[in-house]
Amino acid sequence: MSKIKIFADSTSDLSKNLIENNQISIVPLYVGFDDESYKDGVQITTKDLYTKVAEYDKLPKTSAPSPLDFVNAFKPFVEEGRDILYIGISSKLSSTLQNAKIAASEFPNAKIEIVDSFNLSTGIGLLVMKAVDFANEGMGVEDIAAKLRELAPNVETAFVPDTLDYLYKGGRCSATQALMGSVLKIRPIIKVVDGGMIVGQKARGKREKILETMLENALKDKDSMDKKRVFVTHTEGLEDANFLKEQLEKELDVEEVIITDAGCVISSHCGPNTVGILYILNEKI
Structure with a gap:
């Protein structure tokens, strides 16, 4: 031991x-709807979460x-x-x-x-x-x-939500931004910087093009990327996650590319069909 x-x-x-x-x-952590509170991943699954969001027509509170x-x-x-x-x-x-x-x-x-x-x-x-x-x-x-x-500080986290609805309902983008994103097919590539979330890039077009943009961004770091492991994490977006995994395995010299499912707390802020690429840089560029 x-x-x-x-x-x-x-x-x-x-x-x-x-x-x-x-x-x-x-x-x-905890995920709550009205007076009901559930332990993330123990008492509620991501599929349960999305069912309840549709039922209550609002996002849960997380604690x-x-x-x-x-x-x-x-x-x-x-x-x-x-x-x-x-x-x-x-x-x-x-x-x-x-x-x-x-x-x-x-x-x-x-x-x-x-x-x-x-x-x-x-x-x-x-x-x-x-x-x-x-x-x-x-x-x-x-x-x-x-x-x-x-x-x-060397951990690189980027993800693309399929819809801005969850970011809007969670107070992370305005109604105007959500509407314009829907009309113009603009989707943000969200990054984690200094412990907080920012819009790293605004991509326009079909989802496939946006995924390719996120993939290209990651591959720019391939020479300085930690060789041990890379994660592709998704919430109800396995098809896109598999696509990214296949492309990363072709292009990267890393021991493993691992797909994981996002839990309820993360999913409640991003919404279904969100997918991300995460890795460590040997040196911060």
């Missing part, structure tokens, strides 16, 4: 196989795990004498990380490292899997945490 226990939250969007095979523990949720998650492993490493969603997007820090303060005699990914979805997952790699190499928890903090 490794002395280090690695934690992430449900927004890391790692597959069940990656979680189970690498003994990663997940602390779920962070409480400090007590983190205390309950950490406690059994602290009692085993293990070191805790938690890699979480950007502190600029959620209070999840702050609640994890509050929980860590309840164990003053334990080694607990809380790492801000300054990212979302498998932008977090990339760092979690790097933590697994480093732990398997025998690195200590403090050294792993320091290395992850160095790598966090």
